[in-house]
Amino acid sequence: MTNENNTLTALSDAMVAAVEKAGAATVAVNARRRMPASGVVYSPDLVLTADHVVEREDDISVTLPDGSTVPATIAGRDPSSDLALLRLDIPAAASAEKASAPARVGQLVLALGRPGSDGIQASLGVISAIGGPVRTGRGGLLEQYLRTDAIPYPGFSGGPLVDASGRVAGINTSGLARGASLTIPAALAWGLADTLAKHGHIRRGYLGVRSQPASITTAQQSSLGREQGSGLLLVGVESGSPAEAGGLLVGDIIVAIAGQPVSDPDELAASLAGPVVGVPTPVEVLRGGRLETIAVTIGERK
Amino acid sequence: MNALSFAVSLDEAMADVAHRVQRSLVVVHNGKRGAGAGVIWRAGGFIVTNYHVVAHRRGRSPHPLHATLPDGQELPARLLAEAEHLDLALLQVETVGLQPALIADSQSMKVGQIVFAVGHPWGQLGYVTSGVISSLGTAQSGNGHGASAQISVPIVRSDVLLAPGNSGGPLVDAAGGVLGINTMVVGGDQGVAIPSHVVESFISQALGGRPTQDSGEPVTDKKAGDWM
Numbered sequence: 352m353t354n355e356n357n358t359l360t361a362l363s364d365a366m367v368a369a370v371e372k373a374g375a376a377t378v379a380v381n382a383r384r385r386m387p388a389s390g391v392v393y394s395p396d397l398v399l400t401a402d403h404v405v406e407r408e409d410d411i412s413v414t415l416p417d418g419s420t421v422p423a424t425i426a427g428r429d430p431s432s433d434l435a436l437l438r439l440d441i442p443a444a445a446s447a448e449k450a451s452a453p454a455r456v457g458q459l460v461l462a463l464g465r466p467g468s469d470g471i472q473a474s475l476g477v478i479s480a481i482g483g484p485v486r487t488g489r490g491g492l493l494e495q496y497l498r499t500d501a502i503p504y505p506g507f508s509g510g511p512l513v514d515a516s517g518r519v520a521g522i523n524t525s526g527l528a529r530g531a532s533l534t535i536p537a538a539l540a541w542g543l544a545d546t547l548a549k550h551g552h553i554r555r556g557y558l559g560v561r562s563q564p565a566s567i568t569t570a571q572q573s574s575l576g577r578e579q580g581s582g583l584l585l586v587g588v589e590s591g592s593p594a595e596a597g598g599l600l601v602g603d604i605i606v607a608i609a610g611q612p613v614s615d616p617d618e619l620a621a622s623l624a625g626p627v628v629g630v631p632t633p634v635e636v637l638r639g640g641r642l643e644t645i646a647v648t649i650g651e652r653k
Numbered sequence: 654m655n656a657l658s659f660a661v662s663l664d665e666a667m668a669d670v671a672h673r674v675q676r677s678l679v680v681v682h683n684g685k686r687g688a689g690a691g692v693i694w695r696a697g698g699f700i701v702t703n704y705h706v707v708a709h710r711r712g713r714s715p716h717p718l719h720a721t722l723p724d725g726q727e728l729p730a731r732l733l734a735e736a737e738h739l740d741l742a743l744l745q746v747e748t749v750g751l752q753p754a755l756i757a758d759s760q761s762m763k764v765g766q767i768v769f770a771v772g773h774p775w776g777q778l779g780y781v782t783s784g785v786i787s788s789l790g791t792a793q794s795g796n797g798h799g800a801s802a803q804i805s806v807p808i809v810r811s812d813v814l815l816a817p818g819n820s821g822g823p824l825v826d827a828a829g830g831v832l833g834i835n836t837m838v839v840g841g842d843q844g845v846a847i848p849s850h851v852v853e854s855f856i857s858q859a860l861g862g863r864p865t866q867d868s869g870e871p872v873t874d875k876k877a878g879d880w881m
Contacts, residue, residue, distance in 0.1 A: 358659055359666035363767035363827035366785055370765030461765060461785070473765045474812040475785040502812050504787065504843065 365515055366475065369461055372517030374471035376447035377463050377510055379414035380437065382407055387414070389464040389510030391519060395442035399544050400509030402428050402435040403526030414468055415443050427547030431491020431555065433526040434540060436547040447511060449537045450518040454478050454497050459515045462499065462523055466506020476501030478520070484617045487527050491555065492620040497521050497534035507532075546625075556623030556649040558599075559592020560585050564615050565604055567637065574642045575606060575635075581614045582606040582637060597647030599634065606642070607635035623649060666827070667769075671781045673829035674771045677754035678779060680721040681706050681730070681744065681821055690772040690822030691720060691744065692831060693751045694856065700744040701852055702821030703836050704735050707742045720746055734859030738794040738804050739847055740836045743859050754823060757830025759848035762786055762809065770813040770835050770844060772822030784813035786832075787843060808845050809833050815844035 376392040380400045388404035390413060398413055405411065405428065414420045421441045428435040454460075458478045465471055476499045483495035499512060503523055511519040512534045521534035535543075546553055565584035572579060582604040588594050599605075605613050608622040609632050631646045681691040681702045689706030693699070700720060707718060718730040730744040766786045774780050791805045811824060815835055823831040824846040833846030 357666040357669075357827075358662040359670065359767065360827040362663060366765040366767060367763045368765075370763070374764070469790050470788060471764050472788040472810075473785055474787050475765075475767075502787075502843070 366459075366461065366473075369513055369515055369517035370463065370471060370473050373447065373461070373463055373511055373513040373519065374465070374473075375416050375445040376443070377465045377471060378416065378443065379465045379467055379506075380404055380411075380509055381414065381420070382411040382437075386506050387466050388506050388508045389466060389523075390437065391447045391509070391511045391522060392443045392445060393436065393541070393544050394446055394548075396439045397426060397544070397548060398423065398437040398439060398443070399522060399540060400435050400437060401522070401524040401526050402430050402433045403524070404508050405435045405437075411437060413437060413439055413443075414465070416465070416471070417444070418468055427551040429491075429543060429547060429553040431487050431553065432493060432535060432539075432543055433487070433524045434522065434535065434543050434547065436544055448518045449541050450514050450516075450520045453538070454481060454514075454520045454536060456481060458520075460499055460501055460520055461513050462501035462503055462507055462510065463513060464504055464507035464510040464523075466504075472504055472507070474502040474504060484621065485527075486617060486620060492617060492624065493527065493533075493535065494539060494621065495536050496527075497536055499532075499534060503532035554625065554628040555652045556625075556628045557593060557652040558619075558623065558647065558649065559589035559594045560599065560605075561587035561589075562605065562616070562619070567604065567606070571637055571640060574637075574640075577612070579606060579612050579614055583613060583616070583619055593647055593650040597634065598645050599636065599647065600638070603636040603638050605634060605636050608632060623652075667783070670769055670825060670827065670829040671771065671779075674754065674769070674781075674823055674825050674831075675779045676723050676752045677831075678723060678771055678822065680773055680778065682719050682721070683707055684717060684719070688773060688776070689818065689820040690835075692821070692823045692834065693753050694756070694831075694852070695753050696751070698746040698748055698751060699733075699753075699856065700730065700746060701834055701856070702742050702744060703834065704737050704740045704742045705836075706821045707732060707735065707744070708737075718744065720744065722746070722748070722751065734855070736855055739806060739851060739855055740794075741834065741847060741852060741855050743856055755828075755830045756849050756853070757826050757828070757832050759809070759832045759850045762789070762826070762832055762848070764788060767827045768811050768813060768832060769825050770811070770815055770819055770822060770846075771825065772815070772819035772835060774816035774818040776818060780819075782814040782819075784811050786810070787812045792845065807848055807851055809848050811844050811846065813844050819844070 380390040383406035390398040390400035393399040423437040426436040426438040480498040562583035691702035735742040
């Protein structure tokens with residue numbers, strides 16, 4: 352016979368509690384013509400959602416878990432990571448709690464959504480894979496993403512993937528991988544949201560080069576003073592670009608930017624994110640087999 | 654409790670639920686097109702299934718309804734009542750010793766609750782799938798009196814995998830109690846069930862001798878608890 356207080360009912364109760372906790376900070380985002388999407392209350396007056404569900408600049412509103420609809424404005428958006436931050440005219444009651452530990456494959460998770468005023472929706476699954484980095488177009492690079500087998504129902508974009516304790520493991524979106532659902536890990540999403548709250552956009556650097564990976568010989572590696580099997584051979588330098596202004600030449604092999612080794616295009620994209628923009632930055636290149644460090648003022652990708 | 658013993662205990666509890674439900678699960682044959690599932694709902698041989706499972710034998714079908722019981726016995730089944738807008742039908746078989754299902758309180762179910770569906774998808778008998786309740790709401794359903802007459806029916810959606818043959822089978826909670834009758838698949842990945850309290854009302858009306866073709870009143874309130 353089934354014991355009414357067994358581990359299965361305990362697990363079921365825990366899932367309900369997780370939905371209630373995270374659901375209290377999951378909202379509906381009304382910013383497109385089709386059905387509403389979802390969002391996560393990041394701080395009492397800020398809602399984190401997917402950028403691609405914010406289809407208009409004005410007439411945006413957010414429906415809170417208590418059913419009230421609050422006008423909102425865009426506080427910041429980053430199409431490259433498909434995140435947008437909305438500012439509420441009236442603060443929400445509960446903010447989401449971010450998971451403290453990184454996600455692990457096999458961990459139980461719930462995808463939540465609130466696409467409208469008919470209550471919270473949920474789907475159960477596990478973390479299926481952790482991947483990345485992946486380039487997302489427009490110069491963006493997502494350092495890491497999560498995949499889950501929890502079902503992303505329509506309108507779940509911008510909503511949370513939550514762990515068994517109701518803490519947010521990431522933000523779900525179908526806008527980064529041609530309609531397939533990806534989850535932006537909470538640590539990354541919260542970091543980007545913080546920048547969006549302060550600056551309204553994420554600055555991404557621009558060099559103005561075309562490159563391809565090229566192997567570095569053992570002899571050349573000894574001049575680097577480190578083991579690095581490849582760098583980026585410049586095959587084009589755009590006229591009028593930051594790279595040209597700084598003196599980079601076709602034939603140079605970029606091996607590091609701002610002290611961080613660069614051995615493939617993903618690492619180049621990562622090195623151009625954030626604080627280097629607009630700042631003279633040391634770019635290490637192999638030129639004629641010799642290591643040179645050239646100061647380049649990194650431009651901003653528009 | 655350590656992680657392994659927790660997992661083993663969880664395992665046993667899940668197997669218990671499946672076993673408990675399968676004792677009250679039948680196969681409903683409509684004599685024409687395939688089969689559905691049914692739940693032994695009450696003592697007295699009362700079996701609940703979907704309207705659409707039995708609908709094909711309406712008219713003067715030469716093939717009578719019959720049910721295969723958990724012990725393999727096949728019996729003719731009498732159609733006592735049907736409600737198209739609820740996709741429910743009530744059957745009765747003449748036998749003793751049936752094990753009625755445990756019926757759960759579907760008015761207190763919650764999103765996130767762990768559930769299992771048991772049925773006969775693609776003819777595989779007693780197949781168990783698992784998931785959670787994904788949302789609670791209502792669906793608009795025709796009441797059989799023309800397209801303009803729509804009735805709001807409480808429904809529960811789950812992320813449990815369903816397929817043809819799950820129709821009429823139970824959606825059960827973690828304690829093995831029946832929360833509803835699985836009725837159809839929307840968009841391939843979200844199963845819909847009619848909550849047990851709606852089934853109870855349907856049976857009460859049917860056995861109370863009221864008209865069985867129209868056992869529901871139009872409902873305008875969207876709360877699931879306000880049905881009838």
